[in-house]
Amino acid sequence: MDGGADPRGGPMSSSTPMPTVMHTLRTSTHAWSAPARAVATLLILVYLAAVLAPPFAGPPPASELASVVLQPLRPLVGSLFLGHGYRFFAPNPGPGHSILWTMTMPDGTTRSGRIPDETHDWPRLLYHRRFMVSEKISVLVPPGDAPADVRDRAKRDWLPLVKGVATNLLRAEGGQRVTLDLVEHYLPDPAEVIAAATAADLVTPLGTFGPAGGTSP
Amino acid sequence: MTLPHDATSPASSSVDRGWLAEWAAAWNAFWFTPADPLPLAVVRIATGLILTWSCAVWLLDVDAFFGTRGWLAPTEVWRMNDQPWQWSWYFAASSPTMLRVLAGVTLAAAVLLTIGLATPLAALVAFVGLVSAANRAPLNVFGLDDTLGMLLVPLLIGPSGACLSVDRLLAGAGRGGAGEAAPSVAANIALRLLQVHLCVVYFFSGAGKMLGASWWEGTALWGAVANDRYRTLDLRWLAHHPLVVNALTLGTLFWEVAYPALVWPRLTRRLFLAMAVAVHLGIGLAMGMMEFGLAMISANLAFVPADAYRRLGRSLSPRVAASSRTP
Numbered sequence: 113m114d115g116g117a118d119p120r121g122g123p124m125s126s127s128t129p130m131p132t133v134m135h136t137l138r139t140s141t142h143a144w145s146a147p148a149r150a151v152a153t154l155l156i157l158v159y160l161a162a163v164l165a166p167p168f169a170g171p172p173p174a175s176e177l178a179s180v181v182l183q184p185l186r187p188l189v190g191s192l193f194l195g196h197g198y199r200f201f202a203p204n205p206g207p208g209h210s211i212l213w214t215m216t217m218p219d220g221t222t223r224s225g226r227i228p229d230e231t232h233d234w235p236r237l238l239y240h241r242r243f244m245v246s247e248k249i250s251v252l253v254p255p256g257d258a259p260a261d262v263r264d265r266a267k268r269d270w271l272p273l274v275k276g277v278a279t280n281l282l283r284a285e286g287g288q289r290v291t292l293d294l295v296e297h298y299l300p301d302p303a304e305v306i307a308a309a310t311a312a313d314l315v316t317p318l319g320t321f322g323p324a325g326g327t328s329p
Numbered sequence: 330m331t332l333p334h335d336a337t338s339p340a341s342s343s344v345d346r347g348w349l350a351e352w353a354a355a356w357n358a359f360w361f362t363p364a365d366p367l368p369l370a371v372v373r374i375a376t377g378l379i380l381t382w383s384c385a386v387w388l389l390d391v392d393a394f395f396g397t398r399g400w401l402a403p404t405e406v407w408r409m410n411d412q413p414w415q416w417s418w419y420f421a422a423s424s425p426t427m428l429r430v431l432a433g434v435t436l437a438a439a440v441l442l443t444i445g446l447a448t449p450l451a452a453l454v455a456f457v458g459l460v461s462a463a464n465r466a467p468l469n470v471f472g473l474d475d476t477l478g479m480l481l482v483p484l485l486i487g488p489s490g491a492c493l494s495v496d497r498l499l500a501g502a503g504r505g506g507a508g509e510a511a512p513s514v515a516a517n518i519a520l521r522l523l524q525v526h527l528c529v530v531y532f533f534s535g536a537g538k539m540l541g542a543s544w545w546e547g548t549a550l551w552g553a554v555a556n557d558r559y560r561t562l563d564l565r566w567l568a569h570h571p572l573v574v575n576a577l578t579l580g581t582l583f584w585e586v587a588y589p590a591l592v593w594p595r596l597t598r599r600l601f602l603a604m605a606v607a608v609h610l611g612i613g614l615a616m617g618m619m620e621f622g623l624a625m626i627s628a629n630l631a632f633v634p635a636d637a638y639r640r641l642g643r644s645l646s647p648r649v650a651a652s653s654r655t656p
Contacts, residue, residue: 143363143514167533190414193460193478198533203541208558236617237386241469276401283398302568
């Protein structure tokens with residue numbers, strides 16, 4: 113491991129021979145005084161603790177120790193936007209989700225659409241930001257065949273978020289009432305793709321909502 | 330038998346002091362050796378460009394992202410965030426105009442950060458704007474925003490506008506020459522923080538994957554290929570080549586798990602940085618997350634030595650080389 117920084121080459125030294133003056137810099141006493149380095153060391157350690165604690169603490173599985181360590185760091189973690197788990201595509205890449213909406217307009221006609229909408233949501237980053245809405249809500253919504261008590265408990269978490277989605281759609285489209293369905297898109301295995309076989313997506317009703325957020329699932 | 334470092338030997342206290350002194354020396358060398366700020370400036374430009382684009386996209390649907398009748402009402406944000414610590418200036422915005430002003434300020438800061446004008450202030454405002462957006466719209470954020478946050482903190486701490494910047498040109502003009510920024514401890518600390526943070530990201534991303542059977546079976550990549558919500562490049566022909574899917578999956582897993590250790594030795598650094606570029610560009614092209622891929626590649630730029638940037642600059646333009654030469 114390259115333990116020392118190269119003043120010419122950045123923290124990772126290169127294979128290029130260093131000029132004498134730079135060699136002197138590298139091997140000379142440090143530019144910061146000992147007290148300054150001590151203070152900086154303390155700040156670095158606190159920052160690194162704030163970087164490390166959140167991914168240890170979640171998402172599950174996580175230890176109780178990690179939660180205990182995270183508690184005093186929460187103000188710093190929250191303030192510096194460090195509360196991430198970094199579990200990209202883990203533990204397994206799963207199916208994608210979207211939210212289908214059907215809206216009743218003031219003149220009695222209906223409109224429908226999808227969140228995200230690959231044909232209209234452009235540029236791609238806008239599509240992806242809208243895609244996150246359906247992905248994050250899908251994590252909270254159990255499948256339709258889950259036990260009733262599980263579905264009731266989960267609803268307390270996802271319903272306020274889904275009401276926000278409905279409110280936003282009604283504002284943007286000028287509708288009176290909107291019905292939302294969560295769609296889990298079927299993830300075919302290689303054999304199914306080779307055989308050109310398809311299977312139905314899993315649809316979970318989320319409810320019908322008015323401008324005031326009222327629901328009639 | 331008494332080992333040389335046996336704690337029971339009479340010489341143990343002096344040996345321990347030597348061991349601790351070695352640790353202290355290594356720590357000092359790692360964090361407090363002055364470093365060339367050029368790599369930090371390159372990271373700044375890359376980060377500024379991506380952040381500028383991200384801000385422009387926030388502005389495309391600003392009422393939905395940050396408005397009171399948007400995707401998530403301000404009163405419901407606590408359900409997804411650790412309040413009150415996850416602050417946002419959008420919580421104080423009382424009108425659609427104010428939302429646009431705040432988003433526009435972030436965009437302007439991102440542009441200034443890119444060109445390196447009033448860089449410290451631009452970095453601060455850009456960071457505040459990024460965090461405010463992410464904390465106000467937690468339903469809409471993803472890895473891109475996490476990565477931009479990771480990139481901006483070192484840019485705040487270090488002299489990211491010391492070179493390749495308008496600030497530098499203005500300072501150089503005042504002194505009669507553009508010149509080059511001197512190595513500094515602050516530049517080293519900033520680059521080290523980014524390097525270590527990036528290793529933490531890859532470690533947990535890799536460790537999380539090791540909990541998944543599909544990564545061990547070598548089929549996880551298929552899960553990404555077959556997911557039509559992400560797909561921007563149709564790679565379903567890989568269904569006919571399961572061993573290729575296995576190799577790509579296991580190669581990705583090995584690279585990510587090994588990165589925190591093998592990016593540091595010179596012998597393996599280039600290989601791991603090249604794999605980072607390949608993996609992140611692949612995700613960007615095939616799964617439509619180019620901004621996220623580019624942000625992660627930008628973070629990897631912190632591992633590229635300043636000499637490499639100078640060689641690249643010389644090969645691209647003799648004028649660039651001349652303007653960045655040490656006086």
